Amino acid sequence: xxxxxxxxxxxxxxxxxxxxxxxxxEISSDSSFFEMLDxxxxxxxxTGGEPVAFDHDCREGICGTCSLxxxxxxxxPLKGVTTCQLHMRSFKDGDTIHIEPWRAKAFPIIRDLIVxxxxxxxxxxxxxxxxxxxGGVPDANTIPVPKEKxxxxxxxxxxxxxxACVAACSNAAAMLFIGAKVSHLALLPQGKxxxxxxxxxxxxxxxxxxxxxxxxxxxxxxxxxxxxxxTNIARxxxxxxxxxxxxxxxxxxxxxx
Amino acid sequence: MFLYSSMTKKxxxxxxxxxxxSFLCVHLGIxxxxxxxxxxxxxxxxxxFMGTNPVIxxxxxxxxxxxxxxxxxxxxxxxxxxxxxxxxYSVGNSSDAAPFSKYMLHTGIIVFIFLLLHxxxxxxxxxxxxxxxxxxxxxxxxxxxxxxFSTPGYSLLYIFCFVALGIHLNHxxxxxxxxxxxxxxxxxxxxxxxxxxxxxxxxxxxxLVPIFILFFRQ
Numbered sequence: 001x002x003x004x005x006x007x008x009x010x011x012x013x014x015x016x017x018x019x020x021x022x023x024x025x026e027i028s029s030d031s032s033f034f035e036m037l038d039x040x041x042x043x044x045x046x047t048g049g050e051p052v053a054f055d056h057d058c059r060e061g062i063c064g065t066c067s068l069x070x071x072x073x074x075x076x077p078l079k080g081v082t083t084c085q086l087h088m089r090s091f092k093d094g095d096t097i098h099i100e101p102w103r104a105k106a107f108p109i110i111r112d113l114i115v116x117x118x119x120x121x122x123x124x125x126x127x128x129x130x131x132x133x134x135g136g137v138p139d140a141n142t143i144p145v146p147k148e149k150x151x152x153x154x155x156x157x158x159x160x161x162x163x164a165c166v167a168a169c170s171n172a173a174a175m176l177f178i179g180a181k182v183s184h185l186a187l188l189p190q191g192k193x194x195x196x197x198x199x200x201x202x203x204x205x206x207x208x209x210x211x212x213x214x215x216x217x218x219x220x221x222x223x224x225x226x227x228x229x230x231t232n233i234a235r236x237x238x239x240x241x242x243x244x245x246x247x248x249x250x251x252x253x254x255x256x257x
Numbered sequence: 258m259f260l261y262s263s264m265t266k267k268x269x270x271x272x273x274x275x276x277x278x279s280f281l282c283v284h285l286g287i288x289x290x291x292x293x294x295x296x297x298x299x300x301x302x303x304x305x306f307m308g309t310n311p312v313i314x315x316x317x318x319x320x321x322x323x324x325x326x327x328x329x330x331x332x333x334x335x336x337x338x339x340x341x342x343x344x345x346y347s348v349g350n351s352s353d354a355a356p357f358s359k360y361m362l363h364t365g366i367i368v369f370i371f372l373l374l375h376x377x378x379x380x381x382x383x384x385x386x387x388x389x390x391x392x393x394x395x396x397x398x399x400x401x402x403x404x405x406f407s408t409p410g411y412s413l414l415y416i417f418c419f420v421a422l423g424i425h426l427n428h429x430x431x432x433x434x435x436x437x438x439x440x441x442x443x444x445x446x447x448x449x450x451x452x453x454x455x456x457x458x459x460x461x462x463x464x465l466v467p468i469f470i471l472f473f474r475q
Binding site for chain 2: 006008019069071072073074098100103104105106168170171172173203204206207210211212213214215216217218219222223230231233234235236237238239240241244
């Protein structure tokens with residue numbers, strides 16, 4: 001198969017980038033999207049050009065490292081698939097393929113197609129954890145968890161943090177990501193304890209990092225490679241409103257010397 | 258107001274929006290009285306009640322506050338959204354998104370312009386800032402309406418604005434429920450269907466009046 005590629009090239013964060021056109025030929029329809037880019041890079045290396053920088057790691061759809069905004073859609077044309085699981089048979093011979101990095105103020109471009117997604121890590125650091133004191137291992141099944149709750153929590157925990165939701169969102173909002181993280185913790189008894197604090201901290205961090213607001217277009221759900229539902233955003237909204245209205249004021253404890 | 262978190266802004270905007278919907282229902286009810294061929298008696302009576310009842314007068318202030326809140330938060334949130342993606346994609350997004358959801362600001366601006374026009378046509382005359390056109394008394398909304406809708410251009414503009422409002426509401430109602438966290442697998446489909454039906458009802462209901470006056474009034 002032959003393709004015309006239009007790829008965003010940008011030398012470094014501060015540099016000005018542009019779309020550059022390349023041609024690749026004799027690509028197997030069974031090769032993955034990244035194998036096709038590998039072929040392009042080999043071609044660039046042999047002709048003395050700079051290879052295109054792009055993020056990838058496990059190449060089996062579970063690590064959340066790969067990105068790429070392909071023909072106007074994060075992770076390309078297939079539903080429920082990461083870029084590394086996309087194959088060239090999903091395109092037609094002779095197609096022009098536009099490849100861009102994720103674009104958001106909170107995801108600055110590092111080089112070419114690689115963006116810095118550490119904003120998502122900062123949101124996790126703000127509250128996406130459970131504080132547990134170390135000690136003896138508790139007996140299994142001492143804390144009852146309803147089956148539906150554990151299933152909903154696991155569905156939310158399927159988020160791999162790739163940032164496709166932010167990339168797809170017309171407002172570059174991270175609400176599906178945070179909704180998933182808030183949900184998977186708050187649905188379980190261990191995470192419920194800190195739920196009210198967590199949601200407020202994570203939302204405050206999201207605002208600080210310059211993500212947009214959710215206008216409920218649901219493009220995030222359509223593009224999420226793990227099929228995370230927007231009901232998680234509603235759950236986060238519920239928790240946030242509840243926390244703002246009903247959470248107890250924190251007691252100020254004065255340390256007396 | 259500016260320091261509220263993004264989600265607090267959206268929740269207040271959603272609540273204000275839902276409040277404005279209740280106003281639309283009342284207004285539509287009164288407008289539809291124009292469809293009776295009684296020389297505007299029922300309509301004038303309703304308009305007089307709305308203009309003089311003290312409870313309604315208080316709610317008028319609440320209503321203005323609701324509009325202001327909804328518009329100000331709408332602008333703030335949209336501004337943040339624009340700022341969240343400083344450099345746009347070269348290929349526009351083709352994700353499978355909710356219909357009309359990307360045009361909330363556009364349709365909102367059309368409705369806002371209509372609101373200004375409506376103020377000049379009716380409200381400012383009522384409170385005495387603007388003089389009524391020749392031959393029409395200050396509180397004679399019935400003949401004022403007939404005069405306005407006797408121009409096909411004005412009627413078309415009016416209908417266009419209400420189609421925009423319908424498009425706005427089509428996304429707005431289910432969106433407000435989602436923002437308030439009221440998305441439940443049992444009810445959300447019903448909310449979406451009722452929201453869409455309501456948006457059609459508002460657009461068609463308000464548009465009926467100019468169509469009736471242009472073509473069917475005896």
